[in-house]
Amino acid sequence: MTTPDPDGLLAEQLLRLTRRVHRIQKRHLQQRVVGITPAQSRLLRTLAEYEAPPRMADLAARLEVVPRAVTTLVDGLEANGVVRRVPDPANRRVIRIELTEDGRETLRELHGARRSAAEEILAPLTDEQRAVLGELLDTLVDGASARTC
Known part of the structure; x- marks a missing residue:
């Protein structure tokens, strides 16, 4: 099988560009x-996807991280009043994580920060180029997911 990027130049460019995109997103997040x-932003967005408060193990599985990582993230978010631990009504030994009202407001702010970062990143592209980029990124992610399964 031949390698489509024998010198690794395309891979290096991809890594460099994804780091730059990440820095733009991080800057918008920190400003807003x-x-x-x-990582906390990702946990909050994931938490918002649940209809009922999930267990930490559910969050860890969805985020594809070890449960201890979720505990650390939740500790920080709870200290900021963004989430709270609540006992499961059916089994009080089980702890669930729910958003507070401050957490919902934080999610709105996160959405705005992510949107402004995306606008900055995509500003040079036409609508057609954006569509092509979206398709290419989907292909990359779907291909990577297929290889890891």
């Missing part, structure tokens, strides 16, 4: 939502 890290 003080005290929330990118």
